[in-house]
Amino acid sequence: MILIVDDRPENLISLQKVLQAHSFEVDTASSGEEALKKVLKNNYVLIILDVQMPDMDGFEVAETISGFSKAKDTAIIFLSAVNTELKFITKGYLSGGLDYITKPVDINVLLLKIKTFYRIYEQNRKLNEVQEKLLEEIEFRKQAEHKKDEFISIASHELKTPLTSVKGYIQLLQRSLNRDDKTMAQNHLEKASTQLEKLNELIVDLLDISKIESGKMKFNMKSFCADNMVNNAIEMLQQSNPDFKISKLGKTDEMIFGDEMRLEQVVINFITNAIKYAPGTNQVNVTTNIKDEKLYLAVKDFGIGISKEQQHKIFDKFYRVEDNSNRFNGLGIGLYICSEIINRHGGTIGVNSVPDEGSEFYFIIPTTEEEILKNQI
Known part of the structure; x- marks a missing residue:
């Protein structure tokens, strides 16, 4: 849009009609003060500014506009019938004008200049868009690189910890066998097996994320x-965590369609996290129900909880809650894998949490093949 600023109505009307006849969108202002108010409210590609005006001349208006960040890309053309000397033309350029035209105006020349400014404005706009996209891409690649380096560091540490433990327990096991202390040997063997299981879980997660990235994760x-799947997950984790009471609320005898092993993997991840991030507590609730051909499953703990700001990132790849990253081990990919599994079932996954009161992770999936296919489209 073009803003014409002139204190003489006949000049405004005549120039406005000419520009509108050439398909330009035009706005007008009859004083410098009115022009400044309009510049603050609207976006203009070009301002055609008369120099000789009462109260506030064109130079003062241009200098003020140049201080507006909103108008930093707006071009200004001065028009003057009186101030045609070189010193005024120079002042016009110093005031922020990109051109200074003296009257009488050759309308064809003015139209060519206006079209040129429009073309420059459009080119600048596109360049700015490209620059913003490039900056976003650079920022994304810096963050991705940082996350990758952080992940490699975390993965190396997490994998090394159980390996070191297994090595230590094997050494202790050897000493116990040398002393023929079978009880102690059995104890060391069980602890080594526990560490090997942790190592296996880490490797499985790494393989799963690799399959997701390559599109080769099979279902x-x-x-x-559904009930058997949930019961199996609870039974397995109850045996390995006897100090916790894992209560199942609700019953889902119905048959559902999906990948039983992968969905059980999600339930196990939810319950494992519920136990892990709830030190000092001993209760986890698993709620299930089927309604309107959808399976709802939620796992609630009464632990440390997650802040509102971090809840929307919790299913991102490699994300670990900063406050707890040094307190709890993990690669930051378990919930990401869970979200991919639920997405492949055409469902939704989420969390409700209050810091220091606990968290409830849940998913909702269709129970029929038709609904799964419909939600995946």
């Missing part, structure tokens, strides 16, 4: 009993 979709 064995078939009908199965």
Whole structure:
């Protein structure tokens, strides 16, 4: 849009009609003060500014506009019938004008200049868009590189910890066998097995994320009993965490369609995290129900919780809650894998949490093949 500023109505009307006849969108102001108010409210590609005006001349208006960040890309053309001397033309350029035209005006020349300014404005706009996209891409690549380096560091540490423990327990096991202390040997063997299981879980997660990234994560979709799947997950984790009471609320005898092993993997991850991030507590609730051909499953703990700001990032790849990254081990990929599994089932995954009161992780998936396919489209 073009803003014409002139204190003489006849000049405004005549120039406005000419520009509108050439398909330009035009706005007008009859004083410098009115022009400044309009510049603050609207975006203009070009301002055609009369020099000789009462109260506030064109130079003062241009100098003021040049201080507006909103108008930093707006071009200014001065028009003057009186101030045609070189010193005034020079002052016009120093005041922020890109051109200074004296009257009488050759309308064809003015139109060519206006079209040129429009073309320059459009080119600058596109260049700015490209520059912003490039900056966003650079920022994304810096963050991605940082996350990758951080992940490699974390993964190296997490993998090394159980390996070091296994090595230590094997050495202790050897000494116990040399002393023929079978009880102690059995104890060391059990602890080494626990560490090997942790190592196996880490490797499985790494393999899963690799499959997700390459699009090779396979799903064995078939009908199965949802209740059996949930019960199996609870039974396994209850045995390995006897100090915790894992309560199941609700019953889901119906058959559902999906990958039983992958969905059980999600339930196990939810319960494992509920136990892990709730030190000092001993209760985890697993709620299930089926309604309107959708399975709802939620795992609630009464632990440390997650802040509102971090909840929307919790399913991102490699994300670890900063406050707890040094207190709890993990690669920051378990929940990301869970979200990918639920997405492949055409479902939704989420969390409700209050710091220091606990968290409830949940997912909702269709129970029929038709609904899964419909939600994946």
